[in-house]
Amino acid sequence: MSLFILEVMKWFLLACAIVCLVRMFLGPTTADRLVALNILSSVTLAFLVLRGVVQQRVLYLDVALVYVIFGFLGFLAIARFLKDRLNDEEAE
Amino acid sequence: MTILLLVLILILGMFTLLSKDLLHGVIALSAFSMLSALLFYLLQAPDVAITEAAVGAGVSTVIYVWAIRYTERKDSSE
Numbered sequence: 200m201s202l203f204i205l206e207v208m209k210w211f212l213l214a215c216a217i218v219c220l221v222r223m224f225l226g227p228t229t230a231d232r233l234v235a236l237n238i239l240s241s242v243t244l245a246f247l248v249l250r251g252v253v254q255q256r257v258l259y260l261d262v263a264l265v266y267v268i269f270g271f272l273g274f275l276a277i278a279r280f281l282k283d284r285l286n287d288e289e290a291e
Numbered sequence: 292m293t294i295l296l297l298v299l300i301l302i303l304g305m306f307t308l309l310s311k312d313l314l315h316g317v318i319a320l321s322a323f324s325m326l327s328a329l330l331f332y333l334l335q336a337p338d339v340a341i342t343e344a345a346v347g348a349g350v351s352t353v354i355y356v357w358a359i360r361y362t363e364r365k366d367s368s369e
Contacts, residue, residue: 229312261337265341269345269349277318
């Protein structure tokens, strides 16, 4: 029963990821795409942890940890870039 | 599952190549490396997935955004 629920959750998370990707392709502004990327990262993190629970291997949780730390670095860089651009546009 | 992920990775790569706004391309590239890390993980290579997540999703995004900050954001080539 619990394996069945984990399997259902796997496909559910994949559907969430596809919806996020649609927003990433269509999103009119850069902020939309950035939020979509952020949510995609969270969904992937949930997927990795789920997979680690199913396979019962601790190494898989390390992947999720490293992944989310370095992903956050990337979002921070893009968000800082957007902030600087907004400040420049206000100054002009 | 693997085939679905490969199709998504292909679409993201094409979007990265074809987008005129380079920042959107960088965002798509970050998602690309994210999904390829997931693919390595599903193919039971967690150490490769760790490296891909660290280098692809983190460091290369920072470097690309850093480069765009000092150059042009829009792709002006026709």
